[in-house]
Amino acid sequence: HGSRDSTPEGHDPDERWMRRALDLAARGPQVDPNPRVGCVVVSPQGEVVGEGWHRGAGTPHAEVAALESAGDAARGATAYVSLEPCAHTGRTGPCAQALHAAGVTRVVHAQTDPNPVAAGGADWLREHGVEVRGGVLAEEATALNRTWTHLATTGFPWVTWKLATTLDGRSAAADGTSRWITSEAARQDVHRLRSECGAVLVGTGTALTDDPYLTARRPDGSLMDVQPVRVVMGERDLPAGAHVLDDAAPTWHLRTRDPKQVLTALAEAGIHHVWLEGGPTIVAAFLAEGLVDEVVAYIAPVFLGRGRPSVGDLGITTIADALRLEPTDITLIGHDVRVTACLKES
Ligand code: AOF
Ligand code: ZN
Numbered sequence: 001h002g003s004r005d006s007t008p009e010g011h012d013p014d015e016r017w018m019r020r021a022l023d024l025a026a027r028g029p030q031v032d033p034n035p036r037v038g039c040v041v042v043s044p045q046g047e048v049v050g051e052g053w054h055r056g057a058g059t060p061h062a063e064v065a066a067l068e069s070a071g072d073a074a075r076g077a078t079a080y081v082s083l084e085p086c087a088h089t090g091r092t093g094p095c096a097q098a099l100h101a102a103g104v105t106r107v108v109h110a111q112t113d114p115n116p117v118a119a120g121g122a123d124w125l126r127e128h129g130v131e132v133r134g135g136v137l138a139e140e141a142t143a144l145n146r147t148w149t150h151l152a153t154t155g156f157p158w159v160t161w162k163l164a165t166t167l168d169g170r171s172a173a174a175d176g177t178s179r180w181i182t183s184e185a186a187r188q189d190v191h192r193l194r195s196e197c198g199a200v201l202v203g204t205g206t207a208l209t210d211d212p213y214l215t216a217r218r219p220d221g222s223l224m225d226v227q228p229v230r231v232v233m234g235e236r237d238l239p240a241g242a243h244v245l246d247d248a249a250p251t252w253h254l255r256t257r258d259p260k261q262v263l264t265a266l267a268e269a270g271i272h273h274v275w276l277e278g279g280p281t282i283v284a285a286f287l288a289e290g291l292v293d294e295v296v297a298y299i300a301p302v303f304l305g306r307g308r309p310s311v312g313d314l315g316i317t318t319i320a321d322a323l324r325l326e327p328t329d330i331t332l333i334g335h336d337v338r339v340t341a342c343l344k345e346s
């Protein structure tokens with residue numbers, strides 16, 4: 001079950017080596033314009049003779065790193081790559097050619113390259129007499145680069161909307177104050193997830209009302225090693241002393257209220273995962289345009305009664321039109337509940 005092959009799951013040697021390639025891929029940086037890719041070179045005797053993974057844009061691709069560690073032993077070997085080898089000369093040379101030149105006679109890959117600029121390596125290898133098998137553990141490989149794949153296929157970064165709300169769906173009190181609805185533990189979880197994204201996005205409204213830092217910080221308040229770009233969208237000026245303008249991380253003030261324009265600018269910078277912490281108006285605009293891919297909601301055992309909703313008008317007036325999501329995870333964090341859910345592809 002689960003396997004497309006006649007052999008029982010786990011007994012397909014190609015799957016076994018691909019799992020190793022995926023483990024190597026996961027060592028790569030999550031926040032980088034490039035995908036995380038791993039490669040294992042295996043001799044005809046079934047021995048690993050080379051391993052490599054991609055360490056980020058501008059560095060050698062996984063295949064080249066693995067070939068380098070294999071040296072002459074790559075001759076007659078099989079290469080397992082978690083992404084179809086590239087056929088293009090980008091920041092580095094084409095991997096399909098490098099595999100062939102090193103004497104690799106069989107290539108097994110997982111995900112087919114969704115990047116039209118780089119795709120075509122499998123065909124090129126076949127044309128040059130290399131046996132190719134694709135699609136092995138492709139779902140796992142795609143999941144590992146879910147946000148990068150989304151950008152490559154849609155042109156927009158994957159948008160995760162983070163919200164913190166009371167049991168009655170309020171994200172701020174009637175006077176606009178909102179510190180704090182959720183517990184310390186939930187807020188720490190937010191910092192961890194922020195650091196896994198390329199950008200944190202708010203509108204000028206939130207930047208002016210809350211004066212947030214939008215950095216990713218450890219429980220002791222120190223900055224994490226990887227900081228997302230802080231993006232503030234909207235035409236209003238920010239005061240010189242705004243926390244978001246400190247030197248803890250880069251900040252881009254994009255003077256537009258058009259979600260597509262903002263996401264296009266971030267896509268051009270190689271950002272494939274955006275953490276949206278915007279207020280009700282911005283979030284409603286992103287939802288209306290179908291630009292929210294996932295929601296991470298922290299729900300606290302708190303009531304505010306009168307207060308401000310987490311999202312503005314969505315044009316929904318009857319229950320049949322409700323926006324229903326598919327939950328992928330529900331976790332208790334301190335005394336709050338974190339619900340992760342995806343918006344259905346329409
Ligand atoms: C990677 N790492 O290990 C593999 C990639 O701009 P470049 O030259 O680094 O090319 C990036 C593209 O190459 C990438 O989008 C993907 O389509 C392909 N394969 N990329 O960064 C790798 N194998
Ligand atoms: Zn490559």
